Amino acid sequence: MANIHVKAAEIGWLERLASRDTPLGRVDPRVKLITTLAFIVTVLSYGKYQIAALLPLAVYPLVLMVMGDVPARFLIRKLLIASPFAIFVGLFNPLLDRQPVLTLGSYPIAGGWVSYAAILLRFVLTVSAALAMMAGTGIYNICRGMERLGVPSVFTVQVLLLYRYLFVLMDEGLRMVRARALRSAGNRGMGLRVYGAMLGSLLLRTLDRAQRVHVAMCCRGFDGHVRTIQSLRLRGGDVVFLVGWLGLFVMLRLVDVAGLLGALLTGAGR
Amino acid sequence: MHMADALISPLVGGAMWAAAACVTLYSTRKMQRSVDERRVPLMGVLGAFVFAAQMINFTIPGTGSSGHLGGGLLLTILLGPPAAFITIASILTVQALFFADGGLLALGCNIINMGLFPCFVVYPLLYRPLAGKKPTGGRRMLAAIVGAVVGLQLGALGVVTEAMMSGASDLPFSKFLMLMQPIHLAIGLVEGLVTASVVGFLARVRPEVLDQIPSAAEGRRGIQPVVVGMLVAAVVTAGLVSWFASTHPDGLEWAIARSTGHVSLPPPIDPVHNAAKHVQEKTAILPAYDLPMQERPTATELDDKSARNAWGIPSVGTSVAGLAGGAASLVLAMGVAWVFRPRRATDSASQ
Numbered sequence A: 001m002a003n004i005h006v007k008a009a010e011i012g013w014l015e016r017l018a019s020r021d022t023p024l025g026r027v028d029p030r031v032k033l034i035t036t037l038a039f040i041v042t043v044l045s046y047g048k049y050q051i052a053a054l055l056p057l058a059v060y061p062l063v064l065m066v067m068g069d070v071p072a073r074f075l076i077r078k079l080l081i082a083s084p085f086a087i088f089v090g091l092f093n094p095l096l097d098r099q100p101v102l103t104l105g106s107y108p109i110a111g112g113w114v115s116y117a118a119i120l121l122r123f124v125l126t127v128s129a130a131l132a133m134m135a136g137t138g139i140y141n142i143c144r145g146m147e148r149l150g151v152p153s154v155f156t157v158q159v160l161l162l163y164r165y166l167f168v169l170m171d172e173g174l175r176m177v178r179a180r181a182l183r184s185a186g187n188r189g190m191g192l193r194v195y196g197a198m199l200g201s202l203l204l205r206t207l208d209r210a211q212r213v214h215v216a217m218c219c220r221g222f223d224g225h226v227r228t229i230q231s232l233r234l235r236g237g238d239v240v241f242l243v244g245w246l247g248l249f250v251m252l253r254l255v256d257v258a259g260l261l262g263a264l265l266t267g268a269g270r
Numbered sequence B: 001m002h003m004a005d006a007l008i009s010p011l012v013g014g015a016m017w018a019a020a021a022c023v024t025l026y027s028t029r030k031m032q033r034s035v036d037e038r039r040v041p042l043m044g045v046l047g048a049f050v051f052a053a054q055m056i057n058f059t060i061p062g063t064g065s066s067g068h069l070g071g072g073l074l075l076t077i078l079l080g081p082p083a084a085f086i087t088i089a090s091i092l093t094v095q096a097l098f099f100a101d102g103g104l105l106a107l108g109c110n111i112i113n114m115g116l117f118p119c120f121v122v123y124p125l126l127y128r129p130l131a132g133k134k135p136t137g138g139r140r141m142l143a144a145i146v147g148a149v150v151g152l153q154l155g156a157l158g159v160v161t162e163a164m165m166s167g168a169s170d171l172p173f174s175k176f177l178m179l180m181q182p183i184h185l186a187i188g189l190v191e192g193l194v195t196a197s198v199v200g201f202l203a204r205v206r207p208e209v210l211d212q213i214p215s216a217a218e219g220r221r222g223i224q225p226v227v228v229g230m231l232v233a234a235v236v237t238a239g240l241v242s243w244f245a246s247t248h249p250d251g252l253e254w255a256i257a258r259s260t261g262h263v264s265l266p267p268p269i270d271p272v273h274n275a276a277k278h279v280q281e282k283t284a285i286l287p288a289y290d291l292p293m294q295e296r297p298t299a300t301e302l303d304d305k306s307a308r309n310a311w312g313i314p315s316v317g318t319s320v321a322g323l324a325g326g327a328a329s330l331v332l333a334m335g336v337a338w339v340f341r342p343r344r345a346t347d348s349a350s351q
Helices: A001-020 A027-044 A052-067 A070-082 A085-092 A092-096 A113-137 A141-146 A153-183 A192-219 A238-254 A255-265 B008-033 B039-054 B072-079 B080-100 B107-129 B137-165 B173-205 B214-222 B223-244 B250-257 B271-283 B302-306 B316-339 B346-349
Strands: A098-105 A107-110
Touching: A001 A113, A001 A141, A001 B302, A027 A052, A027 A113, A027 A141, A027 A153, A027 B008, A052 A113, A052 A238, A052 A255, A052 B316, A070 A113, A085 A092, A092 A113, A098 A113, A098 B039, A107 A113, A107 B107, A107 B223, A113 B080, A141 A153, A141 B080, A153 B008, A153 B039, A192 B039, A192 B173, A255 B316, B008 B107, B008 B137, B039 B072, B039 B080, B072 B080, B072 B107, B072 B137, B072 B173, B080 B107, B137 B173, B214 B316
Parallel strands: none
Antiparallel strands: A098 A107
């Protein structure tokens, strides 16, 4: 139950971060969406055993973090509680792939460990980039950007409405959970019967609420579109942001900066 | 069940994005054609309801664990396939953006796995025929359980297939399946029970809610978007494979070579690997960079893995160099980020 509070608080926090005026927040949301997707594609295009070559790409999430003034503590905590699926599935690699692919000193390291480390690194890079972008943009701007990029407005309006009522219904669910916990000594009321009735009545209240919301929206002239006063316009800085990052990704993909630096540092290239 | 970005290749992610986009477009067309725009706020609020419902747990008797609602089938029963599909897609989008539950590139995979199957396969082909026109409690229970189990099994199969095609995991296909399907059988049973009990409650307390569902006509054409979605995924995958195969032979080909059996034995020299090596040598970007390496063995001496991995770490000397270079570039990246930092001193002074 504790994580309900945490989850509810986390969303609010992300949106609060996004509502501030930061250099990242002023970048056009379309540009941020495209750059972040390009970043993820670049990260995932590397081979299965490549770790060192991926590390220079960390520059993107790091720069987003400082441009958006996103606290590192926040990102790290989000990374730790994020979906453990990748960590779980990747865990089988070290067990299955035992062929050494690299040696540290005289100690051979199995391919499975290398590929597992690569999976974890890719996980950290992609998730932190997405979260940092989100913390510097906010849901309203993301939806506006998506709409301008051709996503149907039915979908973006749906995301916005969902987001709008998330907090209301989470609070309602939270109150029900607390009420049930207070009334069920030990495990008595925690079974499926009470649960079904509880969800059912939450659903009924939700449906009634939807009806009231709809009537209220109709009164205010809602016709299926959300209009905003501001219009999105690409500025020079946005173009520089987009072209600069895309160019850097291509450059990093073609030139192994880590390898070059390593050769320079250890003299292996001589 | 949420796929992470780290587990998929750009190829699979792109193909599934295209498929998800097609089905979303189909669903929005379908919705715009039906005049009932009252469902717009209803969908939004129901999406938020699923979030709230997922926070409420119940204890599963005898196991000590707890279960909660997934929501895919319930939304389809309440909204009909197209509207439910868009609602599920929006839920997954918010989860990806705010909770890092499933990645951005993996969003297409997740929408297909968790949206397409319950909305356009299970509901029209299983739930409606099984529940019938005037469902009784028992029939509804049966239909919900069968529907939820089949939906989750299909979703889990999708997860395994996508992960395998991406080649990030070393698990052989059959073992991965043996791992995923039984877990999702249990989850599906719970999901079916919960769905049936909520729908049963609605039928008892306010049956008119269930009668409003605008889906009898839409359900019949349910299989069409599935075919379209799968076709798009197949075409995009094929197109991208042929395009990528020349420059980047480590995604799909790799997975195929892998699942043919040789997991840790030295791989045999076969035409596919030779061709891959040949292509790699031909197209290796910056091959000159490799030349000064002292101990670099010839391509035939390298074992198959490092040969395929042209920028990999072929020997002791270069592996140390690789790691040192990686660390150095990480430091460099931090340095660049530090340069970009906002001038906080003036910010805080002005506050």
